[in-house]
Amino acid sequence: MNKIGVSASVRVLVVALFSFLAIILISFFKVALEWEDAEQAFYSQWFRLGYDDQPPLYTWLQICINKILGLNRFSLVGFRAFIFSATLFIMYKFAYKVHKNENLAVLSVLLLFLIPVFIDFNFRRLTHTSLMCLFSLSLYYVFFLLMENKSLRNYILLGLIIGGGLLTKYNFALIIPTFLIIPFFDAEAKQIVWNRYFFISIGVAGLLVSPHLYWLFDNTQYVSELKMSMAHKTKSVANHTVFSSLWAYLKSFIQLSILLFLVFAVAFFRRGIQLKQQKWNSLSKLFIIQFVIASVVFVSIGSSKVSERWLLPIFLPFLVLLFSFFQFKKITVWIKWSFRLFVVVLIVQLVRTPVEKMLKIDSSVHHSFEPIALKLDAFSKKQWVLPDVTYAGSVKFERTKKMVFSSDDFTLPKTVIDSSNAIFVQKEKDANLEIIDSLIGFGEAKEALYFGVKKK
Structure with a gap:
């Protein structure tokens, strides 16, 4: 039996495999492509250093897949399905790295299905955001890996993840300052960032993003279009108050996590869980810093709209933090019911499109x-x-x-x-x-x- 336990690994692999198959099967119930899949079908006709208002990595990978499998439903949806399944597995690895507990690691994966935007958007249609979720979790996993092993290999891996994340979505840049600020408040993080190998991480990341950055700043029209796109999506206007921008951010954060908090609140009052004595560990400090950074950014640009899917990859790793606050009386019961939840969610997603057709609920x-x-x-x-x-x-x-x-x-x-x-x-x-x-x-x-x- 390996370190993280065969049975736990098998459970997660089953969830990941079923999710992979469900995402592909759902696509065959649809007559047309989801709009982000259609975007990839279009942009993957060419190799460019930039596409639309997103960085190019997802499309570069899609081009490679299309070269092997051709442009078809499986090549488009199968890639998304693989990313989703890989995200589940990295969540498991990260949760185990933090808590050193197989049951908590499995539960972390299953409770992802209590995040509406993770299922309704990430599961069915999102491309760049899905890949950013994978890079975000991978970044946290490798950072905690570096707390135990500050090898050159892990620092190179850190650089690859940072570079890949920045080439996936521009708002990945909201995550980076968190890891540069945390050393001032956490001794373990300080040893990671103030290490000579950390400059190698920066160099690797810089090497990866430099062609796109050169192209980006060499095309002033594209930068102008990018700014207009951001202003349109966030509904940014100069006369918005700090309160309205902050409320838009907080409202989106609440909507992102409301089901999780309701489940934990009910379990607490029914005495299924109890509060643990909280210690300010590295992950809790990272959460506070990330929450403040995101709020400052959205307030500073005068945003009156903050979508849940923008916050999803930024705060997804902090689902693991919930388990630092609570002691589970019967963790196996939680896993049993959470797995049943996963099955129900999967069935609902599978029948959703056919039922919409049967009830004549129109959709693109x-x-x-x-x-x-x-x-x-x-x-x-x-x-x-x-x-x-x-x-x-x-x-x-x-x-x-x-x-x-x-x-x-x-x-x-x-x-x-x-x-x-x-x-x-x-x-x-x-x-x-x-x-x-x-x-x-x-x-x-x-x-x-x-x-x-x-x-x-």
Whole structure:
């Protein structure tokens, strides 16, 4: 029997395997791709140093997978499913590293299914955020690994994780200052950061991100678009008060963790758990620092909207911290019921799409993009330019051998699209285009689409 216990490992592997299979199976109930999968179907047509308003790592990996498996439903969804399953396993490893307890490590994995956004978004559709969850947990795991073994290998691994995280989502940068501040409050963390090998970690991370950073700051238009995208997503305005921004942040944090706190509150009052004498360990200090840093950032940019999925990868590792506060009277009972919860959640997710169809609850994934592709087939020798990335990726999925373009792809060089030899699909009529076909009432939004060529 190995150090962390065969039975515990098997339980986690079963949960990870079932999750992997469920994510793939769910995708086959959908007629169309989820919108982030459609984005990857589109962007993975090219290797670039930057895509849209996200860093490029996820798409680079997707390109590699597509080269091996081709562009299909399995290559897109299977990659997401693998990331989700790997996240469960890293959570297990990290929890065991912190608590040295197999049961608590297994329970940490199972209680992830009490986080709504982790299941509703991460499980079904998210790409970059899913990968950031994996890198975030990996960062904490390796940091705690360094507390025990400050080897060169672990410092190189730390650098790879930091670099990979920064190339996955820009808000991974919110996590880094936490590990630079913690040495001033924690002796163990101080020994990690104030170590000569830590400069190797910085060098490895810098080496990984430098090509993208060079491209980023060499393209002022992209940086401008990036700022506008961030302002739009956070609804940042200059006249927002500190209180309104802080409330938006706190409300999102509460929504992220409300089910966990309710379960623990009920268990406490029913005497299923009891409070332990709390010590200010490294993880609790990291949580306080991270919570303050995130609040300062969202307040400073005047954000009036903070999405739960933005906070998910930042605070996911701190689920493990809950077990520092409580003593479980019957931990095996918790594991038994948590596993049943996992099974119920899995079944609900599996039947969700078929039930939506049966009850005529409309959703974008119920509408095939084949009607658009069929109309475009009449212009096979022209370039196809769709109104946005979601449309373009969905049509690309229907016609995998055809190069497809998008009107809102601001990272594509303008010279690539030959407007004199292109068919444009737009949601509104354009005076510069001669409309030669249309598709009225398409999709969930019942949109009108117009097919046009440049006027001579």
